[in-house]
Amino acid sequence: MIRIDSLTQRYGDLAAVDDVSFTAFPGRVTGFLGPNGAGKSTTLRVLTGLARPTAGRATVLGHRYTDLPNPGLDVGVLLDASAQHGGRTGRETLALAQRTMGLPAIRVDEMLDLVGLTWAEGKRRVRDYSLGMRQRLGIATALMGDPRVLVLDEPANGLDPAGIRWMRDLLRGFADDGGTVLLSSHLLSEIEMVADDIVMIGRGRIVASGATAELLAGVGTLVRSDDGARLAAALTTAGFQATVRPDGAVATDADPADAGLVAFRAGLPVTELRSADGHGLEDMFLELTAADQREDSPARHAGLTDGASA
Numbered sequence: 323m324i325r326i327d328s329l330t331q332r333y334g335d336l337a338a339v340d341d342v343s344f345t346a347f348p349g350r351v352t353g354f355l356g357p358n359g360a361g362k363s364t365t366l367r368v369l370t371g372l373a374r375p376t377a378g379r380a381t382v383l384g385h386r387y388t389d390l391p392n393p394g395l396d397v398g399v400l401l402d403a404s405a406q407h408g409g410r411t412g413r414e415t416l417a418l419a420q421r422t423m424g425l426p427a428i429r430v431d432e433m434l435d436l437v438g439l440t441w442a443e444g445k446r447r448v449r450d451y452s453l454g455m456r457q458r459l460g461i462a463t464a465l466m467g468d469p470r471v472l473v474l475d476e477p478a479n480g481l482d483p484a485g486i487r488w489m490r491d492l493l494r495g496f497a498d499d500g501g502t503v504l505l506s507s508h509l510l511s512e513i514e515m516v517a518d519d520i521v522m523i524g525r526g527r528i529v530a531s532g533a534t535a536e537l538l539a540g541v542g543t544l545v546r547s548d549d550g551a552r553l554a555a556a557l558t559t560a561g562f563q564a565t566v567r568p569d570g571a572v573a574t575d576a577d578p579a580d581a582g583l584v585a586f587r588a589g590l591p592v593t594e595l596r597s598a599d600g601h602g603l604e605d606m607f608l609e610l611t612a613a614d615q616r617e618d619s620p621a622r623h624a625g626l627t628d629g630a631s632a
């Protein structure tokens with residue numbers, strides 16, 4: 323299990339991570355989703371002891387990462403595959419990790435096999451690896467100590483479609499065996515395919531979190547009039563959740579009949595009214611991110627911003 327509790331990380335005036343709380347549970351893949359600069363890497367750096375937080379706490383299996391005696395045996399980490407030492411061969415990279423963790427030398431060959439790097443590729447220097455090969459090598463290092471928790475920052479970067487499927491199957495298998503997986507991505511399609519739970523972050527704050535299926539089901543109804551802001555306000559006043567999408571339509575948890583009635587009572591002619599089922603996570607992600615970037619948006623009052631446990 324991974325717990326992030328009221329985590330804040332400031333750089334000068336910027337709150338790169340602003341009071342973020344969520345939990346990643348065993349047996350589940352938790353997708354940490356957000357646009358560039360949202361605060362994902364900063365959160366993962368604090369979680370893995372590379373940065374000290376301004377406030378709050380991040381723990382793996384109940385401990386701070388830096389308090390784990392041999393962290394590689396508990397948590398596998400891949401933060402930046404391109405940062406691996408270019409002068410070492412893949413095999414040397416793995417051998418270093420194997421010795422650091424006090425594991426038998428056979429683990430090097432086992433891990434090369436597991437991630438689909440050949441004997442010849444293992445002998446090549448990392449600087450001659452493609453990004454996809456570096457991701458595979460990074461995964462091999464992360465899995466070396468047979469950990470119960472995996473923390474991965476954008477692991478699909480550089481992988482070809484077959485590699486992406488391989489990664490997805492690997493993470494699924496790891497979680498199905500009882501492991502905890504936290505992976506960050508700005509690729510909605512990637513997260514949607516693999517994550518049981520999603521934590522969405524925008525500008526350092528959680529904008530939504532929960533089971534992937536529930537987040538999708540929560541989209542509800544789409545209603546449009548010529549004044550989206552007034553319509554959203556009327557729906558919110560009537561006790562419904564409502565978010566103005568970038569295209570001006572309002573997404574609400576009211577059913578279509580209630581949404582139509584609220585618009586009628588507010589004197590707003592409805593130009594479109596339909597179930598929003600079938601909207602992909604991408605729409606929702608864009609809505610929530612856009613909403614997060616507007617101060618005092620309806621979404622901020624819609625119960626989607628409480629940073630509840632995933």
Ligand SMILES: Nc1ncnc2c1ncn2[C@@H]1O[C@H](COP(=O)(O)OP(=O)(O)OP(=O)(O)O)[C@@H](O)[C@H]1O
Pocket residue numbers: 333336338356357358359360361362363364365508
């Ligand atoms: N060491 C630092 N000093 C100052 N600002 C920083 C530092 N590290 C990160 N930031 C800023 O904090 C914010 C969050 O960055 P972070 O790298 O955590 O985002 P991210 O969600 O991982 O984005 P990406 O998908 O682009 O990797 C950004 O505005 C970034 O410029």
